[in-house]
Amino acid sequence: MTARAALLLSLALAGLLPAAMPALGQPGAAPAVVPLPPPVPSRSGLDTDALKSDLRGTEEAQKRLRVELEAAKGDRARLNQMLVETATRTRSVEQQLIDVEGRIVMLDGSAADLSASLAKRRGVLAQVLAALMRMGREPPPALLMRPDDALDAVRSAILLGALLPELRVEAETLAADLSEQARVRGELTAARDSLTRLKAELDDDRKRLSILVTERQRRQAEEQPVPQAEKSQAETVAKATGDVHDLVTRLETEVGPSARAADAAKAVTRPVEPGKPDLTALRNPARITPAIAFSQAKGLLPLPVAGVTVKTFGAPDSVGGAEKGMTIATRAGAPVSAPADGWVVYAGPFRSYGQLLIINAGGGYHILMAGMERITVDLGQFVLAGEPVGVMGGLSRTAGPAARGAAVPASSQGPTLAAGQAPSVVPTAGLRFGNEAGTALGQPQLYVEFRKDGISIDPTPWWAATDSQKVRG
Numbered sequence: 001m002t003a004r005a006a007l008l009l010s011l012a013l014a015g016l017l018p019a020a021m022p023a024l025g026q027p028g029a030a031p032a033v034v035p036l037p038p039p040v041p042s043r044s045g046l047d048t049d050a051l052k053s054d055l056r057g058t059e060e061a062q063k064r065l066r067v068e069l070e071a072a073k074g075d076r077a078r079l080n081q082m083l084v085e086t087a088t089r090t091r092s093v094e095q096q097l098i099d100v101e102g103r104i105v106m107l108d109g110s111a112a113d114l115s116a117s118l119a120k121r122r123g124v125l126a127q128v129l130a131a132l133m134r135m136g137r138e139p140p141p142a143l144l145m146r147p148d149d150a151l152d153a154v155r156s157a158i159l160l161g162a163l164l165p166e167l168r169v170e171a172e173t174l175a176a177d178l179s180e181q182a183r184v185r186g187e188l189t190a191a192r193d194s195l196t197r198l199k200a201e202l203d204d205d206r207k208r209l210s211i212l213v214t215e216r217q218r219r220q221a222e223e224q225p226v227p228q229a230e231k232s233q234a235e236t237v238a239k240a241t242g243d244v245h246d247l248v249t250r251l252e253t254e255v256g257p258s259a260r261a262a263d264a265a266k267a268v269t270r271p272v273e274p275g276k277p278d279l280t281a282l283r284n285p286a287r288i289t290p291a292i293a294f295s296q297a298k299g300l301l302p303l304p305v306a307g308v309t310v311k312t313f314g315a316p317d318s319v320g321g322a323e324k325g326m327t328i329a330t331r332a333g334a335p336v337s338a339p340a341d342g343w344v345v346y347a348g349p350f351r352s353y354g355q356l357l358i359i360n361a362g363g364g365y366h367i368l369m370a371g372m373e374r375i376t377v378d379l380g381q382f383v384l385a386g387e388p389v390g391v392m393g394g395l396s397r398t399a400g401p402a403a404r405g406a407a408v409p410a411s412s413q414g415p416t417l418a419a420g421q422a423p424s425v426v427p428t429a430g431l432r433f434g435n436e437a438g439t440a441l442g443q444p445q446l447y448v449e450f451r452k453d454g455i456s457i458d459p460t461p462w463w464a465a466t467d468s469q470k471v472r473g
Contacts, residue, residue, distance in 0.1 A: 077286030079219070083212050084285065084386040087337045090205040094306035094334055097198045100191055107188045114181045121170070209335055213376050213388055226379050230256045231348075234379060238350045245454040248358060248366060251345050257380030261343030264289070264382075265362040288382055290341035294361040301339045301462045302386050304369060305330050305446050313458040324456035325368070325449030332444060336372055336390040338383040339448070339462070347375045353447070357389060368449040392444040 234255045241247040252262035268289045279300075281291035292300075311327035342361040350356040353370040357377070360366055373393030383389055450459040 076219075077284070079212070079216060080285040080384055080387065083209075083216060083388060084337075084384060086205060086209045086212060087335055087388045088302070088386055090202065090209055090335055091302070091306045091337065093198055093202045093205060094331055097195065097202060097331065098306060098308065100195050100198060104188065104191050104195065107184055107191060111181065111184050111188065114177055114184065118174070118177055118181075121174070206333070206335065209388060217376065217378070220378060220381055224380065226257050231379065234258065234346060235348055238346065238348060238356075242351070244350075244353075244358075244368065244451075247350065248345065248451075248454070251358075252360070255379070257378075258345040261345050261360055261380045261382075265343055265360045268362050282385070285384065287341070287384070290362050291385075294340060294342075294363050294365040297340060298461045300464055302337065302464055303328070304339050304389075304448060305334050305336045305392065307331070307334070307443070307446070310445065313456075313460060325447055326459060327371075328446045328448065329443040330392045330446055332392065332394040334392040334444070335388050336369065336392060336446060337386050338389050339367055340385045342367065342383060344377050344379055344381045344383065344389075347377055347379060355390070359383065359389075364453045366451045368451065369446060371444065371446045373444075392446060394444070 234251060234257075237250050237254060238247060241250060251258040253259060277292040277296040279292070281287060284291070305328055307328040307330035309326055310329050311323050311325075313323055313326050315323045317323050338359060340359070340361045342359040344357065345360050345366075346356060346358040348356065350370075353368075355370060355372045355375055357369045357372070357375050358366055359369075369390070371392070372390035375390045377383055377389045448459060450457050450462065
């Protein structure tokens with residue numbers, strides 16, 4: 001828009017357009033420009049000073065972490081606390097990133113709509129403004145100066161009376177659009193700044209978490225090593241079993257670490273009393289048995305990963321059945337935590353599930369999680385609620401529930417890929433979450449299923465309110 005047109009619009013909004021029209025034809029008139037938000041400065045090249053500063057910050061953070069680990073040497077409780085705290089903080093930052101990315105998608109859409117609206121009305125506004133500029137150069141005659149032109153003056157007055165209200169409406173609409181565009185640009189800038197900050201925080205937390213997990217598994221291997229023969233036996237049982245229920249049954253009777261884990265779970269007997277359970281034990285990071293009975297943990301469990309729910313328990317699946325669990329779309333490389341205290345009875349590949357993790361939570365309850373690229377715990381290992389147990393991948397296969405990420409068996413929970421059918425693989429780096437669950441289908445997906453005595457149950461009542469409020473299904 002030209003400065004002259006902007007002047008017309010600003011004067012129209014102020015109610016001064018008729019008085020200012022003659023000045024449009026006068027040379028030297030100072031135009032007023034409607035202020036627009038300043039453009040975002042473009043940055044090119046590498047900021048070496050910033051890179052060096054970031055590198056120094058990373059090195060200092062790793063030094064501090066090494067000092068903390070050295071201080072926690074032999075202190076299992078301290079290491080567990082560090083793991084849970086870091087995983088919780090990482091999950092929180094992941095969720096904030098998802099929210100900001102969804103906000104950016106929405107703001108980008110609003111900006112595009114505003115630009116389209118302005119472009120659509122550009123022709124009409126140009127015609128009206130051109131007519132006014134011509135009228136400014138050749139103003140209508142004054143009624144008192146030339147009575148013989150009274151008819152022309154009346155006609156001009158009628159024309160202006162009909163034209164100016166329409167111009168005012170157009171001017172107000174355009175001014176509102178420009179104001180909204182400035183607001184959207186400002187929010188986009190703030191959202192992108194927040195995105196940059198959160199990504200830096202997430203990168204630091206993931207590095208810290210990786211070091212802590214490595215240290216935990218090193219200690220686990222020293223204190224409770226799992227012989228390779230027993231790991232191979234578990235994999236052999238998994239290959240020879242076609243059903244999850246049978247897999248759990250055979251593992252907990254035939255494979256040493258899984259059997260010991262099942263025995264430990266059975267040995268823990270906690271009376272189920274009415275009312276809220278005593279949560280004091282949850283504050284003890286050194287615990288080696290579940291803090292509370294799983295049946296009494298409803299409304300207390302943290303979601304295992306930050307993300308967007310794309311499938312819920314009981315929803316229709318693609319083969320006429322119902323979903324036996326829930327599926328959460330995540331960001332690439334997101335860490336996965338244990339929803340509850342329990343013992344690992346299986347960690348490895350299993351048919352269409354991909355990488356499958358099974359946790360015995362006691363009381364006949366098992367937690368199944370699949371879709372991870374990597375599992376970071378071992379057979380027989382006891383894990384705390386909120387403790388990291390795996391990592392999501394950077395690619396997602398979205399061709400069907402049996403692809404990595406959906407992880408549901410064809411026999412009961414969804415179709416597998418047809419013979420020779422290639423899954424759709426979408427890189428997730430840079431993909432954004434929208435406000436609707438369907439826009440997250442290109443992301444990695446974690447499948448979560450709760451089972452009681454081998455039967456799938458709805459996990460929804462178990463999630464903590466602060467987490468379930470973030471799930472958009």
